[in-house]
Amino acid sequence: MKLLCALLVFVASTSAVKNYGGYQVLRVVPQDMEQLQRLHDLYSLLEDTVDFWKEPTRLNQPVDIMVGPNLVKDVKIELSRRCLDFSIFVEDVQTNINNERCTDCVNTKAGFDYTIYHTSKQISQWVTDMAIDHGIVTEINIGKSDEGRDIKAVKISSGGSKRVIYIQGGIHAREWISPATMMYMANEMVTKYGVDSTVTAMVDNCVYDWYIVPSLNVDGYDYTWTNDRMWRKNRQPNTGSSCIGTDLNRNYPYKWGGSGTSDNPCSDIFHGEAPLSGIETSVVHEWLQQFSGNIALFIDFHNYSQLWLYPWGYTNKKNIEQPHKDLQHDLAIRATDALRKPYGTEYFVGMSGPDMYPAAGASEDYGYVTLGVSYSYIVELRDEGNYGFLIPEDWIEPSGIETFEALKVLGTDTLPIGPPIPEA
Ligand SMILES: [Zn+2]
Structure with a gap:
């Protein structure tokens, strides 16, 4: 029945879904500073016209540019004109969308299938069911999204009142592996609690309560199922513009409106009309106030690129004091060492702005300064090269x-x- 419902949803929604036939993703890997500069120039020129899956960051870090069929020839010419070698990273985006989901798979697993993607409705139901099925889980209704959907969290706790670990996924709608990984991990915690000694210690050593928001940008996520698989922002209308949506990960208050953001509502990195003007960021922020000064760890999960990053995010300057940098770096190295063990997956660990690219008003700085969390990370999950979003x-x-x-x-x-956290 569950599978049939999923198929019906899929069939019913396909007619309205944007088709990415003929869209390509071109990849350029800057080999020297001059090429990197030329890519930055190209980014400034094309940012509002084409979709940079990955914008220029640093040497040897790929830049991925998705281009529609009507522009693909011109962009290739433009790259050649600027002496930038490119490869075709995705030959046809629609083919990858079609291959992303296993449409002819038969669900043979009892209960929730953690190995497939789920709709926003199914994720919401999953939170409810987790609380029904597991004594250590509580369903938390944080508030409503712009379009009136519930923004939910699972709380995993063995009781009492402890320091908080807060984890969020899905702030960028198209990054589907993020909510899927959040749910997978929550399920690991609750099913291995009382069985595996490490997992039991995560919940039971009277230290932490866990709050996991699988899908923060619930409207945007829904839209990626019904209309446009490549949608990134939320679905909030903008004053004086027909373009929809705020990039919620540019809408946090710390250094809002600075580098790596846009004041153009049509941009994919539009920072919103004011700090926390995004309904979802605002609702979650209000809810987080109850834990003020008591959050031990904050992680915001994205994809793709395999990065484990800490503040500062707002600047690319290397010499700005960040008192927790060494503590955060050391912990991230230990975390990614453990991550590597099952499959050899390599993550880059570093400071978000200086080591990658500046993004003001983003989550890692918000967690660190606004919420006062000593360990605040933004993580880019799989992959590095083959599938992107x-x-x-x-x-x-x-x-x-x-x-x-x-x-x-x-x-x-x-x-x-650790040491005092800088003030906002
Ligand atoms: Zn993202």
């Missing part, structure tokens, strides 16, 4: 397994508070 379903389980290994390291650490 369109991770095939059979990678959900490996992603869940390896990321949970990292979470075990974090969740059994004492997470010392």
Whole structure:
């Protein structure tokens, strides 16, 4: 019945879904500073016209540009004109979308299938069912999205009142592996609690209560199922513009409106009309106030690129004081060492802005400064090169397994508070 429902939803929605036939993703890997500069120039020129899956960051880091069929020839010419070698990273985006989900798979597993992608409705129901099925889980209704959907969390706790570990997924709608990995990890925690000694310690050593929001941008996520698989922002209308949506991960208050953001509502990195003007960021922020000063760890999960990053995010300057940098770096190294063990997956660990690219008003700085969390991370999950946002379903389980290994390291650490955190 469950599978039939899923198929009906899929069939009913396909007619309205944007088709990415003929869209290609071109990849350029800057080999020297001059090429990197030329890519930055190209980014400024084309940012509002084409979709940079990955914008220019640093040497040897791929830049991925999705281009529609009507522009593909011109962009290739433009790249050649600028002496930038490119490869075709995705030959046809629609083919990858079609291959992402295993449409002819038969669900042979009892209960919720953690190895497939789920609709926003199914994720919401999953939170409810987790609380019914497991004594250590509580369903948390954080509030409503712009379109009136519930933003939910699972709370995993063995009772009492402890320091909080807060984890969120799905702030960018099209990054489907993020909610899927959140649910996979939550399920690992609750099913291995009382069985596996490390997992039991994560919940039971009277240290942490876990709050996991699988899908924060619930409207945007829904839209990626019904209309446009490549949608990134939320679905909030903008004053004076026909373009929809705020990039919620540019809408946090710390250094809002700075580098790596846009004031153009049509941009994919539109920072919103004001700090926390995004309904979802605002609702979750209000809800988080009850834990003020008591959050030990904050992680915001995205994809793709395999990065484990800490503040600062707002600047690319390397010399700005960040008192927890060494503590955060050391913990992230230990977490990614554990992550590597099951499948050899390599993550880059570093400071978000200086090591990658600046993004002001983003989650890692928000967690660190606004919420005062000593360990605040933004993580880019799989992959590095093959699928980008369109991770095939059979990678959900490996992603869940390896990321949970990292979470075990974090969740059994004492997470010392460390020096004072800079003020906003
Ligand atoms: Zn993202």
